[in-house]
Amino acid sequence: MDSQGVTADPQLQQFIEVESQKQRFQQLVHQMTEVCWEKCMDKPGPKLDGRTETCFVNCVERFIDTSQFILNRLEQTQRSKGSLSESMSD
Amino acid sequence: MAQKELHFPSSHPIGNSRVPDIQLLKDTFAQFHGAVFVCTHVGEIFIVHFGLRMDNFTTDYSGAGGSGKMDTGTIMEQVKVQIAVANAQELLQRMTDKCFKKCVGKPGSSLDNSEQKCIAMCMDRYMDAWNTVSRTYNSRLQRERARL
Numbered sequence: 001m002d003s004q005g006v007t008a009d010p011q012l013q014q015f016i017e018v019e020s021q022k023q024r025f026q027q028l029v030h031q032m033t034e035v036c037w038e039k040c041m042d043k044p045g046p047k048l049d050g051r052t053e054t055c056f057v058n059c060v061e062r063f064i065d066t067s068q069f070i071l072n073r074l075e076q077t078q079r080s081k082g083s084l085s086e087s088m089s090d
Numbered sequence: 091m092a093q094k095e096l097h098f099p100s101s102h103p104i105g106n107s108r109v110p111d112i113q114l115l116k117d118t119f120a121q122f123h124g125a126v127f128v129c130t131h132v133g134e135i136f137i138v139h140f141g142l143r144m145d146n147f148t149t150d151y152s153g154a155g156g157s158g159k160m161d162t163g164t165i166m167e168q169v170k171v172q173i174a175v176a177n178a179q180e181l182l183q184r185m186t187d188k189c190f191k192k193c194v195g196k197p198g199s200s201l202d203n204s205e206q207k208c209i210a211m212c213m214d215r216y217m218d219a220w221n222t223v224s225r226t227y228n229s230r231l232q233r234e235r236a237r238l
Binding site: 028 | 162165166169170173177180181184188189192193208211212214215216218219220222223224226227228230231
């Protein structure tokens with residue numbers, strides 16, 4: 001089998017990229033569902049009531065906000081203090 | 091909101107059906123030797139739980155045992171199926187974990203009626219939660235993309 005042929009196949013390349021992105025999305029959904037379940041669900045009832053649903057929605061939004069906050073602050077810290085390893089060895 | 095948990099290409103007979111034809115599923119997955127099928131009805135979604143031996147994840151895609159060049163389309167379809175299976179397994183694993191924690195106190199010699207009812211409700215709520223999270227995250231991503 002021509003291994004060069006497989007990796008050079010642009011259709012396969014694109015397929016891999018698309019599927020990888022879908023998987024990253026799926027993984028995060030699994031992760032956030034688990035985390036938010038702990039925060040929002042007390043006793044499972046016969047249906048998902050409005051308050052609980054709102055909690056899940058807020059939870060997802062705040063999780064993403066947290067992630068962005070961390071990235072931004074890390075970037076700021078690195079810019080002002082030089083490299084992170086410098087500031088960590090203080 | 092009904093959402094298919096197992097993705098089959100729409101060209102595949104299973105692709106658009108909500109109720110899985112078990113025999114068709116078995117035929118489709120015949121290459122996964124030793125697969126065990128447990129069908130669970132969760133809300134509007136039928137989830138088929140696959141028990142697979144770990145070595146099946148290194149399945150020889152050529153089918154005929156390395157006869158030569160593989161068709162790209164076949165590879166893509168097989169990979170999609172494996173991804174769908176992995177996702178279903180992950181979902182079931184997390185759901186089992188959460189519902190065991192919520193519904194089973196001190197473990198007895200069997201699952202009593204109240205525990206079973208709780209687990210059934212818990213499964214449905216977990217699916218509702220999963221769908222809500224998926225929808226919300228998707229909207230958020232689209233909003234972020236629109237900002238750029």
